[in-house]
Amino acid sequence: MANADFEGRVYPANASYSVGREKIREFASAVGATHPAHHDLVAARGSGYPDLVAPPTFAVVVAQRAESQYISDPAADVDFSRVVHADERFTHHRPIVAGDELTTVLHVDRIVSRGAISMVTTRCEIFALPTGIEEPVGDAETPGEPVATVTSTLAIRGEDA
């Protein structure tokens, strides 16, 4: 049973994630995204992007790093081996591109347990840091330029569920 005391918790902006060209290509290939803007710099720039553009669900890579701050905390009582993903939502304030330096503020929005199943909703607010800066700027909950919001609900099944 997930620890309900974690509901409402907001984590400080985490260590930044550097979006690399090869990671975008690798992720795009893994999800079968063949659009040249993911793979070819000239094509990406021709489409108006400063660099290779990430596929629509790439932000999950950034979000899962931030979510692990909560999920891997033993006090949270989240048994990762019994976690099933229930839903996911990406809201893009602007596309993620190679060269972005992204930091995430993790919010634990909701923890509900019914019977042997706990439903946990987290929200990752992802921000881009200004070029050349790898530490958060601005205030604690808005440490840069808003890039994406990733909302995820996990279902954690108890041993007898």
Next chain:
Amino acid sequence: MSRPDIATLAVGDVIGTRTVTFDRANLVRYAGASGDFNPIHWNDKFAESVDLPSVIAHGMLTMGSVVGLVSDWAGDPGAVVDYQARFTKPVEVPNPGAASIDVTGTVGAIDTEAGTVRVDLAVTVDGAKVLGRTQVLVRL
């Protein structure tokens, strides 16, 4: 790539269909690319030990793959401004063999003022829905 003209679209229009397949190698590849190494996606014994029928695909692999129908139609992967899905049924991936996922995209809503179109995806395996409320908002 050419882009659809919002003025010529109507709610209910089918933008296209596609079938995507996953074998075990696709799952391992996605695990590496995404950093999600949960063993339920590559280890049968482990999957069975937590009461799953077998290894299942990452929900995010399914979600990440089926949206290609929409971003290819839109002609620009950066046009996807909002994308949501519910994971309603796990996709079992046989070994050997592959799971076959059918995708149909239908125009669900049009906002000409905002220049956005909502495409609703029907995502099924053998006729059974595996993703629910799968909505992709694109700016055209």
